[in-house]
Amino acid sequence: MAGHVSTVLILICLLQIKHMFADYFLQTPRMLEGRSNYWHLGRAEHAGVHVLGSIIALLLVGAPMLFILVLVVIEWVVHFNIDWAKARYSEKKGFGPYEAGYWRANGFDQALHQLTYVAMAWAFIEFA
Numbered sequence: 001m002a003g004h005v006s007t008v009l010i011l012i013c014l015l016q017i018k019h020m021f022a023d024y025f026l027q028t029p030r031m032l033e034g035r036s037n038y039w040h041l042g043r044a045e046h047a048g049v050h051v052l053g054s055i056i057a058l059l060l061v062g063a064p065m066l067f068i069l070v071l072v073v074i075e076w077v078v079h080f081n082i083d084w085a086k087a088r089y090s091e092k093k094g095f096g097p098y099e100a101g102y103w104r105a106n107g108f109d110q111a112l113h114q115l116t117y118v119a120m121a122w123a124f125i126e127f128a
Helices: 001-022 041-060 066-093 100-127
Strands: none
Touching: 001 041, 001 100, 041 066, 066 100
């Protein structure tokens, strides 16, 4: 049991580190511009960077390849849509980084991503 708990905690830590890099260090100008348009190539690429990081994290904890492939397809769709909703909401409201609404939207976005990782860890426990 202790080994399983340790593995899940390591997975969550790896997903956290991946998230920090993908969301804050690896975004390009194309990933950041025009994000309120639904079909946005940059946002699709950004979600892809998250998927690549998750693949590495899941491989490191020994998840089976079929499980990884299914999980990261779901993650891509969820991440793409969370980011679109935040961008659309912020643009519609006219929020910029000097306004509290911008940071509330950003905080909600980040919380949803973190809950996604909790769901991924649960799926790892249940299905991997």
